[in-house]
Amino acid sequence: MTAQESTVAAQASSTSAQKSAGLNGRAMVEFRGVSKVYQTGHPAVDNLNLSIETGKITVFVGPSGCGKTTSLRMINRMVEPTSGIITVGGRDVSSIPAPELRRSMGYVMQQAGLLPHRTVLDNVSTVLRLNKVPRAQARKRSLELLETVGLSASMARRYPNQLSGGQQQRVGVARALAADPPVLLMDEPFSAVDPVVRAELQQELLRLQRELAKTIIFVTHDIDEATVLGDTLAVFASGGRVAQYAPPEEILRAPIDDFVAGFVGRDRGFRRLSFSPGDSLPIHPVPTVLWGATLPNTAANPDDAEAGATPAATAGSEWVLAVDAHNRPQGWLLRGSHAASTPLELIPGGSLFRDGDPLRNALDAALSSPSGWGVAVDAEGKVTGVVKAAQVLAAIDAARESRY
Amino acid sequence: MQWFLANLEQVLNLTGYHLIQAVVPLVLSVLIAIPLAQLARLNKVAGGIILSLGSLLYTIPSLALFVILPSILGTKILDFSNIIVALTIYAVALLVRSTLDALNSVDDTIRQAATAMGYKPLQRFLGVDLPLSIPVLFAGLRVISVSNISLVTVGSLLGIPSLGFFFTDGLQRNFPTEIVVGIVGTLVLALLMDVVLVLVQKLLTPWLRTAKPMPALASDLHTAAVEA
Numbered sequence: 103m104t105a106q107e108s109t110v111a112a113q114a115s116s117t118s119a120q121k122s123a124g125l126n127g128r129a130m131v132e133f134r135g136v137s138k139v140y141q142t143g144h145p146a147v148d149n150l151n152l153s154i155e156t157g158k159i160t161v162f163v164g165p166s167g168c169g170k171t172t173s174l175r176m177i178n179r180m181v182e183p184t185s186g187i188i189t190v191g192g193r194d195v196s197s198i199p200a201p202e203l204r205r206s207m208g209y210v211m212q213q214a215g216l217l218p219h220r221t222v223l224d225n226v227s228t229v230l231r232l233n234k235v236p237r238a239q240a241r242k243r244s245l246e247l248l249e250t251v252g253l254s255a256s257m258a259r260r261y262p263n264q265l266s267g268g269q270q271q272r273v274g275v276a277r278a279l280a281a282d283p284p285v286l287l288m289d290e291p292f293s294a295v296d297p298v299v300r301a302e303l304q305q306e307l308l309r310l311q312r313e314l315a316k317t318i319i320f321v322t323h324d325i326d327e328a329t330v331l332g333d334t335l336a337v338f339a340s341g342g343r344v345a346q347y348a349p350p351e352e353i354l355r356a357p358i359d360d361f362v363a364g365f366v367g368r369d370r371g372f373r374r375l376s377f378s379p380g381d382s383l384p385i386h387p388v389p390t391v392l393w394g395a396t397l398p399n400t401a402a403n404p405d406d407a408e409a410g411a412t413p414a415a416t417a418g419s420e421w422v423l424a425v426d427a428h429n430r431p432q433g434w435l436l437r438g439s440h441a442a443s444t445p446l447e448l449i450p451g452g453s454l455f456r457d458g459d460p461l462r463n464a465l466d467a468a469l470s471s472p473s474g475w476g477v478a479v480d481a482e483g484k485v486t487g488v489v490k491a492a493q494v495l496a497a498i499d500a501a502r503e504s505r506y
Numbered sequence: 507m508q509w510f511l512a513n514l515e516q517v518l519n520l521t522g523y524h525l526i527q528a529v530v531p532l533v534l535s536v537l538i539a540i541p542l543a544q545l546a547r548l549n550k551v552a553g554g555i556i557l558s559l560g561s562l563l564y565t566i567p568s569l570a571l572f573v574i575l576p577s578i579l580g581t582k583i584l585d586f587s588n589i590i591v592a593l594t595i596y597a598v599a600l601l602v603r604s605t606l607d608a609l610n611s612v613d614d615t616i617r618q619a620a621t622a623m624g625y626k627p628l629q630r631f632l633g634v635d636l637p638l639s640i641p642v643l644f645a646g647l648r649v650i651s652v653s654n655i656s657l658v659t660v661g662s663l664l665g666i667p668s669l670g671f672f673f674t675d676g677l678q679r680n681f682p683t684e685i686v687v688g689i690v691g692t693l694v695l696a697l698l699m700d701v702v703l704v705l706v707q708k709l710l711t712p713w714l715r716t717a718k719p720m721p722a723l724a725s726d727l728h729t730a731a732v733e734a
Contacts, residue, residue: 180622205624215619219637219713228623261713277623287622 129153130285130317131177136186138172138342146172147342150186155334156284157315163328164338164345165365170321172342174287177319178204190285205229207285208278208316213294214270216262222248222273223258229281240280247276252306268299275307279314288320292327304330325366329354329373337362351377375462375498380455383464383497385478385487393424393432393448421473424448429484431477454479455489461501465494509683517669521691524668527589527661528654528699534590535597535650542598543605544631553606560599568592568660589661596657597650604646608639641714644707648700655696659688669695 131154138147147169154160162170175181176188179200188195195203208229216225224231226244231237245255251272262270271291278286292300304327311318322328328335329350337353339345339361346358354374357363366373424432433448452470455463455478467476468491475488510517546553571592576583579591612635620634659670672688675681708715 178622180618201624201626203624204622209619209622211615211619211622213615215615215622217616217620217634219634219711232624232629261716263713264716 128156130156130191131319132187132189133173133176134187134189136173136176136183136188138169138176138181139184145169145342147176147183150342150344152336152344152347154317154319156317158333159311159318159320159331160334160336161328161332161350162319162321162336162338163325163332163365164323165340166323168338168340169342170323170336170338171289173338174289174319174321177285177287178207178209180204201232205232205281207283207287208281210271210274210278210286210288210291212290214262214267214274214291216270216273216277218262220261221258222253222260222262222265225262225273226276226280228277233281244276244280247279248273250279250310251276266299267295268303271295271303272306275310279310279316284317286316286318288318290321290323293322293324300327307331326373329376337365339365372462372465375465376460378461378498378501380459380461380464380494380497383461383489384493385489386475388423388475388477388485388488389420390423390425390429390485391435393426393435421475423451423473423477423485423488425485428482431479431483431485434471434473451477454483457481457486461494461498464489465491465498468494510687513687517687517691520667520669520671521695523586524655524658524670524692524695527586527593527658527666527668528651528695530590531593531597532647532651532654534594535601536647538594538598539601539605540636542602543609544635546602546606547609556602557606560602563595564599568596568657569663571595572661572664584665586666588664589658589666593654593657597654600650600653601646604649605639605643608642608646609635611642612638637710640707640711644703648703651699651703652696655692655699659692 131152133150133152136147136150137145139145150169150173162173164170172181176183177190177195179195182196190203190207198206216222217228220228223241223244226247227235227237227240230240230243235243245258248255248258253269253272253276257265257269257273262273265273274291278288292303295303307318308331320328320331322331332350335346335348335350335353336344337346346353346362351374353362354366354370354377357366357370363370420437422435422437424435426432431451431454433451435448449472451472453463453467453476455467455476457478457480464476464478467478468474468489469476471477475490476494478486478489480486542556546556572588573583575581575588575592576585579587581587616638617630617634620630625633658668659673662668662670662674669688669691672684672691676684676688
């Protein structure tokens with residue numbers, strides 16, 4: 103039922119007659135019949151109608167060359183639309199002088215786009231100085247912002263070429279936030295950094311957003327990044343039209359057409375588990391041994407072993423979880439029948455299922471664990487028990503059955 | 507050497523004149539070439555005209571220009587301003603092209619970033635484009651500075667005082683020492699000017715003196731999930 107309704111709504115939003123599809127909250131940015139046609143005659147953006155909710159992250163996602171960056175740039179008039187109206191906070195952007203409009207919103211781009219001849223502090227101060235804020239005051243505010251984005255004050259005097267890619271992006275975010283704009287435009291800001299730093303920057307952005315509640319419009323071609331960050335996704339298709347405009351969970355569950363289904367990819371079923379809470383999953387006790395100073399011949403935690411849940415007793419061998427002194431998982435040990443003669447070897451473990459994580463992490467923990475048991479930990483990283491893939495699947499089934 | 511020491515006062519005097527005739531056109535040419543180059547960058551038609559005119563002007567022989575200018579400007583033939591105007595023309599002709607290269611060397615994404623921050627066009631040109639084009643701009647300036655120093659000597663054929671006086675005077679008196687002093691003096695002057703330009707460039711581009719990127723901070727290396 104829900105799926106049908108959303109399908110209808112999404113279809114309506116992609117037809118030309120439809121006025122901007124209203125969401126629950128009030129709109130900060132609105133596109134009304136916006137098109138951009140370049141001289142070649144091909145529309146880069148074709149009759150875009152979108153209403154972007156205040157205080158949320160809206161992600162423009164799609165393959166390259168489908169008009170998502172062009173659409174973003176029309177908001178701050180880096181690109182002028184051929185037809186249609188864009189409003190920000192109710193004001194038609196074409197009625198505001200471009201430099202003034204741009205200073206009223208933050209802009210973060212790929213490769214950070216920092217001014218290489220200015221120090222980090224001066225880069226962050228840029229918009230404040232353009233707005234004629236006194237130098238001392240601008241610097242004070244900029245120093246605060248460096249801290250907000252997780253950079254130490256010692257970075258302030260450095261030049262951008264002395265920073266790593268991730269640090270540069272943080273400075274880019276600080277600079278965009280400096281004038282405390284209500285709207286933040288982010289154009290593939292994390293696409294040039296390595297996956298580990300990227301994941302870290304994504305989490306930082308979500309943390310900042312919880313504090314600041316800006317209206318963020320974020321462009322990416324990465325559906326994973328889009329589902330992690332977005333409150334709402336606008337999936338752009340070739341020809342500059344929006345194929346689907348919905349929360350990520352809905353797009354993964356009910357892609358509106360073959361294009362969206364193809365774009366969200368083969369793993370969409372697995373990816374959607376990111377939106378299924380994992381708190382109802384049964385956590386089983388697990389035998390543990392202290393790994394480190396002493397040889398792990400005996401279970402250091404007899405209570406757990408006595409609890410009866412011997413995880414995988416196959417062919418005379420059993421898996422035991424090695425932990426450190428703080429009960430944090432270190433890896434798995436296979437206690438075989440001939441273990442007495444051969445020294446035990448620590449087998450690296452899989453990913454962890456943290457308290458509060460969705461089912462996706464639980465399933466991945468189980469699938470990536472050499473023992474077949476996914477290790478569950480609490481917020482401090484201490485072992486709370488293990489989960490089994492079959493039970494995760496059962497939980498997924500239960501969730502699906504309760505939906506229909 | 508003895509002759510040099512005996513005539514030190516004259517050498518220094520002429521060096522002073524020489525320097526003025528070389529430096530003033532250099533400064534004027536920078537002030538003229540930068541707006542012209544930006545105009546050439548923004549307008550293809552204007553750019554074509556400016557660049558061809560520059561090449562054309564540079565083909566005029568210097569002696570001819572020194573002789574013609576007084577009748578155009580209404581100055582006396584021995585006026586310094588003839589040399590200064592002539593050398594400015596040559597310098598601008600050369601510098602427009604290298605300034606254009608310099609402005610084109612600025613990364614377009616940085617330009618766009620500045621525009622997106624809300625820089626107005628002139629603000630951006632002075633605050634972003636120009637400072638970032640300094641390295642390439644100064645490479646051009648250094649060539650012109652040397653060329654100016656040597657061109658100034660031609661003025662001595664008309665009797666305008668510079669180190670070139672030692673060439674004409676030495677030749678007439680068949681006195682090689684004087685000619686050598688003139689040549690060495692010109693070379694030293696050209697070298698000193700070059701050193702000064704290099705120093706000025708370093709002063710103006712502190713961001714290029716910084717070391718290679720620092721190793722990433724722990725926060726960057728820190729992985730979200732500890733593998734277990």
